[in-house]
Amino acid sequence: MKVIFNIRNRHLFVADLFLTVLSVLSAYILRLELVEVFSNYYISLLWMLGLSLLIKPSVYYFLGLYRRMWIYASMRELRLIVIAVSGASAIISPLMLILFSNRFFVAFPRSVLIIDWMISIVLIGGSRYSLRMLAEMKNRNGNAKNNRKTKNALIIGAGDAGALVAKELQKNPFINMKPIGFLDDNPDKFHQQIHSIPVIGRLKDLSKVINLNRVDEVIIAIPSAPGHAIRTVADVCRKKRIPYRTMPGMYELLDGKVSVTRLREVEISDLLRREPAQIDDEIVGDIIKDKVVLVTGAGGSIGTELCRQIARWRPSQMVLLGHGENSVFETYLELKESYPNLSIYAAIADIRDLERMKQEISRTKPNVIFHAAAHKHVPLMENNVEDCILNNVLGTQNVVRCCQMYDVERMVLISTDKAIRPVSVMGGSKRLAEMIVLDAAQRSGKPYSVVRFGNVLGSRGSVVPLFKRQIAQGGPVTVTHPKMKRYFMTIPEAVHLVLQAAGMGKGGETFVLNMGDQIKIVDLAEDLIRLSGFEPGKDIEIVFTGIREGEKLSEDLWNEGREFKQTSHPEIYSEEGQDELKGQKLDDIVAKLVELAYQGKSEEIIRYLNTIIPQAEIKSLRFEDISKIN
Structure with missing residues (x-):
């Protein structure tokens, strides 16, 4: 069960007021001696504190910092924090410079504006991301108390899609699956780490990696993977009796309705998948x-x-x-x-x-x-x-x-x-x-x-639904001729x-x-039988009914x-x-x-x-x- 760590945004608002004061004071103290701050610069300090307390939370609110679920913070949220803090500083800085130029106060160290900007990013960003860290710690603790055994997942593909899958598995312990490594054919990625998960080999090393590691499931995380690559993974996993799943293919992702992290069972269309064609x-x-x-x-x-x-x-x-x-x-x-x-x-x-x-x-x-x-x-x-x-x-x-x-x-x-x-x-x-x-x-x-x-x-009305029905009924699967081929x-x-x-x-x-190349109908039937968890000729028979008069063996x-x-x-x-x-x-x-x-x-x-x-x-x-x- 997923443990939810939540903190209300009004609490964040109060925390931001405190952090704003801390940031301004820290900027002055880092720039000046502590005694000098309160003896010569206290007027400008008070002005900057007042403006910061008024402007910073207002800008943060306007830019949506109090409408976010920070336990799911990502790079997008980090950019938002930088924009919000920079926006607030961009308003405060000219106001302080105008006040200084009109001699409302005698002394104002202008470098504190830059120091305050940097400290604010650290404090405001740190407070938000600490919420995510606490949430992940609580989720891990909650998962540790779960009686279910966590499965070790090996991810095929160390690209953007693979990174998304790994991140999803890490942040959602209720999936009950832990990524232990990547396989990728790009040599530049060997021995590198993605989200602290190492790239431990190539696709051809799959069998050896499964033998050397306690792999409970294999995930194919390459939307553009051609059918032969998926077939290779499927064949190895089937021999090792390891479950395997894949993410949607590139064409399934086109309309944006299917998530790149939505894993599913490998289907016959995946085994025949080709590299995506470019479109003008x-x-x-x-x-x-x-x-x-x-x-x-x-x-x-x-x-x-x-x-x-x-x-x-x-x-x-x-x-x-x-x-x-x-x-x-x-x-x-x-x-x-x-x-x-x-x-x-x-x-x-x-x-x-x-x-x-x-x-x-x-x-x-x-x-x-x-x-x-x-x-x-x-x-x-x-x-x-x-x-x-x-x-x-x-x-x-x-x-x-x-x-x-x-x-x-x-x-x-x-x-x-x-x-x-x-x-x-x-x-x-x-x-x-x-x-x-x-x-x-x-x-x-x-x-x-x-x-x-x-x-x-x-x-x-195509042959695939027919074969699936025949397999569901226990066979036999009927094919007209062993050499029959189709596109x-x-x-x-x-x-x-x-x-x-x-x-x-x-x-x-x-x-x-x-x-592409024409495919033998009997090979298609065998693939469907194996994907259904059976062995052709052993669990499900294939029966040849005979080619009809005038029918072509190939198209x-x-x-x-x-x-x-x-x-x-x-x-x-x-x-x-x-x-x-x-x-x-x-x-x-x-x-x-x-x-x-x-x-x-x-x-x-x-x-x-x-x-x-x-x-x-x-x-x-x-x-x-x-x-x-x-």
Whole structure:
């Protein structure tokens, strides 16, 4: 239990009066002989005492020295003390010099002003920081009486974040954890101390340090740590049977809602985390700040994260458009809590309904539209071909038409790697959606663009939630093929780069995010099993269900034969070139697909998609159990 040491501010006020008198007297005595002070300088002493007692506490009060919890004093409070004491001295000094110049008193040693300023800083600052020391002593004594055993924590990372974690553990004994050392790969930090805690080695020394020290828990305190570093720590700790935790990643800290000292269990997204990509604030700010920004699919995984990150750039209004009222409402509540001064409008509308879309676009008059609404679950769409076409193709056409009709400045389509050489209805529908947007950009000359990336971890309907459910049920975890590979990226990482790409768009570009290396699905499953506290093949079985006909073992992010260029951002590429399908020909194709969808002719839709989409190999498949497909 935390012991609270408290002293009321009125007591501090009385103490300051005493310390003010002590400071002035000490300044005179240090400057002069004691007898001389009271024989020749007592008049100036009395004047300075009077002015100090009147002015100093007033300045301290005005600058907030009596509204602070000094048991939590930090460097910020120390700066405040220096400012307050200096401000008071800046008022007292000219008054004393004016009185001296007008001969109100005969003798005044001007150097006492400087001496008094220095002594005041020591006394006023010392009195405040002594409260913190007393509070920490009482807390330590209270913790010593606690029956719980204090755990020894080893902190990975001796940077700012690591220092914050160490400080938090030291000042909050109720956490019941004591930092015993840091590990950091920066050689300049070796044998140095942070908050009296030594840096005792590198990350590669983790196993040896655990063996030589009584380490009860390991804390990863590097928000920018890449996945391989976290994986290294996790592997060692798992073998040593040592608990390990991490702080939020850099993208989780962007909105300021998550504290750098809020530790949590290591998640699969941490193991796949990459070093944070830099973002050009000016480019993104130009397209979002003070603009009306509309996000379709605002209640979905990508749409919600788009709304979170866009809100940071202070748009004049955020428009959340979606078909699911509950998910849109949840996004609305989250944004209102995080950004109470942001104007937010929630529109419940279906992108397939052109008239409703016209109503909302004309009402809100957005400057920028991020089109994230889409059906994306591949096996589910194989059983619902018609709705996939109506939502992903007709819906995108409706959004684009509204953009042109109401002069929307900029539009960005969120696309997928499954649109390349599509083997699924979902992939084929997204490829057509890309064509619609790029054709509109060419027709209008406006900066409409496409941003394409692979799978995102944790999105609804993705493989990670499925694996977690299977693990919770005791297994088995189902994987289609041992060599199946996919691109993965965390949702915040993907959206971070989407905003950068959106600002770079001039019109008609297909931006492709650098997804890194493809990851084996079986490796992902094994990581999730281990993070859940089990061993793959021993506690939880992995069962291979077999690859489905036409399914690709790995994905592509760009089309064969297209020119693939590096943009000004190292994590974003641009695919040059455009399909032959455009203009009236593309409009006719969309119209025919929509007609077939309304007629329920799914087989004809698939055959038609294979005819019109380059390199498409879409199979006519239906699944009895869509949960076992990944």
